[in-house]
Amino acid sequence: MLSRSVACPRVSKDRILFTICGLIFLGAFSFLVKIVVDKHLSLDGVNYFFHVLENTGFANIAWSRRYTEYLTEWPLVLCVWLGMTSIDYLTKIFGAGIFFPYVLSFCLCWWITNEEDRVYLFFPLASFIGFNLLSDYDLIADHHVLALMTWPIMLLLIKNRPLSIREGILLWALIFVYSRMYETAVVNALIMSLVLMVRMVKFRLRLEYVIGAVALILLAVAAYISVIYIVDPRSPTNRGAFLDSILVNQRNWEAIATSGFLSLFFLGWLITDRWLVLKDLVFVIALVPIVVYVLARIAHPEYAVTAYLSFSSRTLVGIVIPGLIIGCAVIGFLRATITSTGLVSFAIMFVTMIGFNLYDLRHWNEVRVEFAKLANSTEIFIPIEETALADPQRDLRHHRWSWNNSLLSLVWSDGCVRSVVLNPEKGPQGPFDPREELVFKRYLEYDKRFRTVDAGVRICSKDS
Helix, strand or coil: CCCCCCCCCCCCHHHHHHHHHHHHHHHHHHHHHHHHCCHHHCCHHHHHHHHHHHHCCCCCCCHHHHHHHHHHHHHHHHHHHCCCCCHHHHHHHHHHHHHHHHHHHHHHHHHHCCCCCHHHHHHHHHHHHHCHHHHHHHCCCHHHHHHHHHHHHHHHHCCCCCCCHHHHHHHHHHHHHHCCCCCCHHHHHHHHHHHHHHHHHHHCCHHHHHHHHHHHHHHHHHHHHHHHHHHCCCCHHHHHHHHHHHHHHHHCHHHHHHHHHHHHHHHHHHCCHHHHHHHHHHHHHCCHHHHHHHHHHHHCCCCCCCHHHHHHHHHHHHCHHHHHHHHHHHHHHHCCCCCHHHHHHHHHHHHHHHHHHHHHHHHHHHHHHHHHHHCCCCCCEEEHHHCHHHCCCCCHHHHCCCCCHHHHHHHCCCCEECCEEECCCCCCCCCCCCCCCCCCCCCCEECHHHHHCCCCCCECCCCC
């Protein structure tokens, strides 16, 4: 559990703090860059955006994940309620809402730890790089928030002293919210329950029993809700796709490299200081998967994470996150220390993976640029098969989805819709078919030719 001696004497607290702050700012920067190029609209992102704007309220996609929607959508919902109609501004506000749980989680983790315990912030950072970063083609997805909100709970549970009543209330609130985030919470809830029971046995205080008993009940509720929606899911197709995606991670170089590094890194962290040379050696060896990854990327420049690979990495929420939770509990119980070599090793891994992730962002940006080019086409309806977005030579089809193209056309129309890219004729048409109905009418103007579909649309001001 957290100890005053958690930072190894060989590593100053200032060095730990500097490293952690630097990595937090780098991670935040990488996320904000994605908001600038609208990557948060990929996959379900633009669909959630559509539902909020059309419903003038929360998307309400799934009851079992409702609290995730509240955490991510509230800025957008608030602006819609206040009457804001600029699609450009609303998309960025939507992105800020998706970023909000990241800020909330790290702020809570910072408040929960003190100067002596900052080293444990490596766990949320490891979670970010080993999971959240890998699934960034689906930034709106609920599993991101589940992973983020795991760490304030865990950092409370591994404290090396009894919890105060204020901390206990915070713990209850966090677990309550955790209960309706994502179905794989059942695994995390079971592990957290074990950690919680160890706390109760260790401290044997009345307040600790009260806090622990209520927390255990809330964790049981979270597990129950998760099991119910696993057995009877909102979409049976989604459950099958989730299971099928597990094996897809074998082709995800980023998942293999980060998982390999983190496994070895936390093994090195566990080694006692009596074996300092071995401890540092393991920290260095942990970089081998990262070095192999870099060499593979250089040897195969055509490789990049595709939308499908990124989407499939959501299954890691049931593997990587539970593994990190166990690692956090064990390292906390053993009061394991870290060395300067460990700090450097983790920083090299973090910077490397962020760097390649930002480099690969060019593929998504090419998709966005191509949509912008099509916005002023002479045809009001453009089959995607006739565009560069479906050109196998450009390979953009691996960095977009088959069903959200019409929505993206509208959002990226610069306020005046002149053309709409159609989804594949034989595939899903998404939440609407623009040849039969038009949406976003409160927020967008349309070329006058679209009046053949809906006579009630507002005509672009330049055409009126």
